[in-house]
Amino acid sequence: xxxxxxxxxxxxxxxxxxxxxxxxxxxxxxxxxxxxxxxxxxxxxxxxxxxxxxxxxxxxxxxxxxxxxxxxxxxxxxxxxxxxxxxxxxxxxxxxxxxxxxxxxxxxxxxxxxxxxxxxxxxxxxxxxxxxxxxxxxxxxxxxxxxxxxxxxxxxxxxxxxxxxxxxxxxxxxxxxxxxxxxxxxxxxxxxxxxxxxxxxxxxxxxxxxxxxxxxxxxxxxxxxxxxxxxxxxxxxxxxxxxxxxxxxxxxxxxxxxxxxxxxxxxxxxxxxxxxxxxxxxxxxxxxxxxxxxxxxxxxxxxxxxxxxxxxxxxxxxxxxxxxxxxxxxxxxxxxxxxxxxxxxxxxxxxxxxxxxxxxxxxxxxxxxxxxxxxxxxxxxxxxxxxxxxxxxxxxxxxxxxxxxxxxxxxxxxxxxxxxxxxxxxxxxxxxxxxxxxxxxxxxxxxxxxx
Amino acid sequence: xxxxxxxxxxxxxxxxxxxxxxxxxxxxxxxxxxxxxxxxxxxxxxxxxxxxxxxxxxxxxxxxxxxxxxxxxxxxxxxxxxxxxxxxxxxxxxxxxxxxxxxxxxxxxxxxxxxxxxxxxxxxxxxxxxxxxxxxxxxxxxxxxxxxxxxxxxxxxxxxxxxxxxxxxxxxxxxxxxxxxxxxxxxxxxxxxxxxxxxxxxxxxxxxxxxxxxxxxxxxxxxxxxxxxxxxxxxxxxxxxxxxxxxxxxxxxxxxxxxxxxxxxxxxxxxxxxxxxxxxxxxxxxxxxxxxxxxxxxxxxxxxxxxxxxxxxxxxxxxxxxxxxxxxxxxxxxxxxxxxxxxxxxxxxxxxxxxxxxxxxxxxxxxxxxxxxxxxxxxxxxxxxxxxxxxxxxxxxxxxxxxxxxxxxxxxxxxxxxxxxxxxxxxxxxxxxxxxxxxxxxxxxxxxxxx
Numbered sequence: 001x002x003x004x005x006x007x008x009x010x011x012x013x014x015x016x017x018x019x020x021x022x023x024x025x026x027x028x029x030x031x032x033x034x035x036x037x038x039x040x041x042x043x044x045x046x047x048x049x050x051x052x053x054x055x056x057x058x059x060x061x062x063x064x065x066x067x068x069x070x071x072x073x074x075x076x077x078x079x080x081x082x083x084x085x086x087x088x089x090x091x092x093x094x095x096x097x098x099x100x101x102x103x104x105x106x107x108x109x110x111x112x113x114x115x116x117x118x119x120x121x122x123x124x125x126x127x128x129x130x131x132x133x134x135x136x137x138x139x140x141x142x143x144x145x146x147x148x149x150x151x152x153x154x155x156x157x158x159x160x161x162x163x164x165x166x167x168x169x170x171x172x173x174x175x176x177x178x179x180x181x182x183x184x185x186x187x188x189x190x191x192x193x194x195x196x197x198x199x200x201x202x203x204x205x206x207x208x209x210x211x212x213x214x215x216x217x218x219x220x221x222x223x224x225x226x227x228x229x230x231x232x233x234x235x236x237x238x239x240x241x242x243x244x245x246x247x248x249x250x251x252x253x254x255x256x257x258x259x260x261x262x263x264x265x266x267x268x269x270x271x272x273x274x275x276x277x278x279x280x281x282x283x284x285x286x287x288x289x290x291x292x293x294x295x296x297x298x299x300x301x302x303x304x305x306x307x308x309x310x311x312x313x314x315x316x317x318x319x320x321x322x323x324x325x326x327x328x329x330x331x332x333x334x335x336x337x338x339x340x341x342x343x344x345x346x347x348x349x350x351x352x353x354x355x356x357x358x359x360x361x362x363x364x365x366x367x368x369x370x371x372x373x374x375x376x377x378x379x380x381x382x383x384x385x386x387x388x389x390x391x392x393x394x395x396x397x398x399x400x401x402x403x404x405x406x407x408x409x410x411x412x413x414x415x416x417x418x419x420x421x422x423x424x425x426x427x428x429x430x431x432x433x434x435x436x437x438x439x440x441x442x443x444x445x446x447x448x449x450x451x
Numbered sequence: 452x453x454x455x456x457x458x459x460x461x462x463x464x465x466x467x468x469x470x471x472x473x474x475x476x477x478x479x480x481x482x483x484x485x486x487x488x489x490x491x492x493x494x495x496x497x498x499x500x501x502x503x504x505x506x507x508x509x510x511x512x513x514x515x516x517x518x519x520x521x522x523x524x525x526x527x528x529x530x531x532x533x534x535x536x537x538x539x540x541x542x543x544x545x546x547x548x549x550x551x552x553x554x555x556x557x558x559x560x561x562x563x564x565x566x567x568x569x570x571x572x573x574x575x576x577x578x579x580x581x582x583x584x585x586x587x588x589x590x591x592x593x594x595x596x597x598x599x600x601x602x603x604x605x606x607x608x609x610x611x612x613x614x615x616x617x618x619x620x621x622x623x624x625x626x627x628x629x630x631x632x633x634x635x636x637x638x639x640x641x642x643x644x645x646x647x648x649x650x651x652x653x654x655x656x657x658x659x660x661x662x663x664x665x666x667x668x669x670x671x672x673x674x675x676x677x678x679x680x681x682x683x684x685x686x687x688x689x690x691x692x693x694x695x696x697x698x699x700x701x702x703x704x705x706x707x708x709x710x711x712x713x714x715x716x717x718x719x720x721x722x723x724x725x726x727x728x729x730x731x732x733x734x735x736x737x738x739x740x741x742x743x744x745x746x747x748x749x750x751x752x753x754x755x756x757x758x759x760x761x762x763x764x765x766x767x768x769x770x771x772x773x774x775x776x777x778x779x780x781x782x783x784x785x786x787x788x789x790x791x792x793x794x795x796x797x798x799x800x801x802x803x804x805x806x807x808x809x810x811x812x813x814x815x816x817x818x819x820x821x822x823x824x825x826x827x828x829x830x831x832x833x834x835x836x837x838x839x840x841x842x843x844x845x846x847x848x849x850x851x852x853x854x855x856x857x858x859x860x861x862x863x864x865x866x867x868x869x870x871x872x873x874x875x876x877x878x879x880x881x882x883x884x885x886x887x888x889x890x891x892x893x894x895x896x897x898x899x900x901x902x
Contacts, residue, residue: 029656225483249703256707259711284780284816328738361732
């Protein structure tokens with residue numbers, strides 16, 4: 001992704017004894033590249049030394065791009081004074097983000113070193129819950145009154161140019177700082193200097209979110225309406241901050257990672273490469289525990305039935321077929337619900353309709369796979385009863401897997417809990433158990449009855 | 452996501468006999484909302500009627516937001532002349548995107564109705580392969596020579612205001628239209644009217660991609676460098692177009708969906724809600740086939756071993772434990788590789804290091820789960836030999852699952868094939884088979900030897 005040659009070049013100049021020419025360093029390299037170079041260093045002392053060489057100006061740009069390990073290390077070990085200087089320079093949302101990585105006391109110590117204004121802003125942002133619009137927003141923005149002219153607005157942008165980084169929209173507010181409208185820079189640039197904001201504001205419905213909005217909802221708005229920035233308000237419409245699209249890009253990836261990891265059964269922290277092997281194993285173990293437990297319960301079920309049908313030993317050969325297929329259908333069904341909900345394709349109003357459709361899909365899948373597997377079983381074992389047992393049980397276990405695979409995450413969604421939690425191992429374990437129960441129940445019935 | 456009340460309101464006014472006030476409709480509703488209203492209509496004739504009411508201006512804004520079904524229907528059924536008028540109004544990338552949904556002849560017919568200039572642009576975009584930067588880019592952009600002043604540039608923006616929608620950066624080119632630099636609107640707005648482009652261009656390294664760059668790579672650049680728009684060039688640095696961040700948001704979601712669906716075994720088309728139940732089932736069936744086959748192979752394996760160890764019937768009760776745990780570890784390992792590669796966290800240079808780490812993780816997981824399962828098996832069956840068999844085979848099958856789960860996708864990555872293909876059912880089926888083989892092999896050995 002990042003040019004490995006350039007990253008290596010940066011790492012070498014940071015690890016060498018010679019000082020870095022901080023004046024030209026940022027012209028030559030992007031903060032993300034410098035961060036990648038520091039992340040590659042394996043020795044903690046060397047990381048600190050390399051970061052120290054960057055000075056406050058570059059350091060404040062690089063800090064937010066670093067991986068967890070280097071970032072936490074730097075925040076723990078560098079003098080609070082120097083860290084305070086960097087926090088002062090950073091965007092408020094990055095500063096709040098970085099400081100949530102360390103203990104509360106350490107964060108307070110660092111915030112003691114910054115100006116009162118920045119301290120207030122950053123502390124306020126840190127109070128918003130993670131995964132909300134308030135946590136994502138930055139307070140750096142340009143807002144002007146409705147009667148401002150284009151020329152006055154441009155003056156204000158010029159004055160705030162240092163403080164506000166990327167700028168895409170101007171927010172228009174009333175005398176009590178309540179959001180009235182937005183205006184793109186493009187429109188500002190082509191308008192007469194004497195034109196007033198209230199006449200230029202977009203005439204489409206005003207888009208905004210409240211600070212407590214869920215980040216998945218915010219991301220869906222950006223996606224649906226092709227937004228670049230979005231104002232955040234409180235319940236009285238007072239303008240609190242703005243969310244910029246690059247943070248949304250991170251949210252989308254985070255949510256996708258979380259969904260996938262939940263589905264296969266692993267904490268999404270396991271995706272981060274910097275953990276040690278033991279730490280990685282720890283992030284993955286809990287789900288394996290549920291898998292083990294599910295396995296033993298399923299095993300106990302087999303043991304139970306084995307007694308009654310010990311003459312039908314051949315049945316055990318079909319255990320993997322039944323387990324495999326019902327597991328797969330259940331995983332498909334719950335993945336579709338989890339992603340459909342996460343991306344907004346399945347809205348709250350459509351849960352019931354979706355569920356009924358999923359049952360129909362399960363019916364088709366069950367009939368097709370049941371017939372194929374039944375014929376295969378008959379040909380393999382040579383006895384029609386096996387074909388019947390396998391075919392019927394595959395049919396029922398697929399339909400049940402589709403039902404549970406979608407119903408469980410839909411229930412979570414309905415109860416306002418992230419459906420991804422239910423997506424993976426729970427559904428899988430339940431499918432294994434119910435699939436085999438159906439299989440052995442049908443086998444016992446048919447064999448007893450047909451004999 | 453979209454306010455259901457508003458969407459219903461739109462649907463009602465579109466389905467009523469009264470004509471729509473096209474003048475105020477777009478002021479009141481966002482094209483995405485109008486599209487959502489049309490997507491909710493179940494009858495094809497009514498969809499066409501509703502869309503027809505929108506007229507060319509609104510229709511061209513709505514078309515790109517529609518779901519596949521309504522979009523394809525409209526493109527197939529509406530007169531080419533009207534469609535041509537809409538294509539003329541659309542952004543070139545949206546137009547190209549929409550037209551790839553219909554047959555080549557139909558697309559050509561529609562393109563005959565547009566101006567030569569638009570026809571050329573759109574046909575050229577349609578030639579780029581899907582999933583490349585060329586396919587994502589739009590040709591609408593503002594580029595100016597290096598010696599242009601700020602005032603001249605603003606004039607050019609004013610002239611092009613109709614054609615170019617969202618504008619975030621100005622591209623600076625030389626006399627042969629080769630990209631020399633970029634400039635943000637923010638910088639343009641605060642600079643002196645007489646300042647020249649060559650003095651204002653960003654002094655950071657110039658960011659761009661070539662038209663054949665993979666869209667995953669492009670998305671990673673946007674993410675890493677917090678971009679809003681990115682110029683696309685040919686191999687001679689000639690400026691071809693620009694990619695805007697809202698298309699990247701779609702790409703990220705598309706890739707995440709694709710990865711997840713591949714992992715659980717379903718075509719990512721199955722995520723789209725508009726398909727009928729039969730069509731949905733068809734998107735999911737192929738993976739179930741591989742699951743069935745894998746199950747039968749595993750079953751045959753059990754059948755094989757059953758002959759030799761029919762006295763150790765209790766072993767069958769452990770089949771679900773071994774299958775469950777090795778399946779879970781394999782799914783975790785391959786999900787980590789698939790997402791790590793997709794998001795750029797695992798670069799091409801780090802494949803070997805990652806693999807070795809994964810083996811270590813497997814070791815920890817194997818030892819932990821092996822001991823737990825071994826003790827549980829001993830307590831359950833009361834015989835130490837079962838504890839030993841289960842513990843050892845869980846250990847080996849976990850390590851093997853971690854090995855195959857990461858090695859197979861890493862091999863695909865190394866061979867430049869999307870690793871997601873290998874992530875799901877292939878790895879799962881191989882894990883089931885190898886896990887049970889290890890289990891029965893160890894059981895046969897130990898039981899024969901210890902007796």
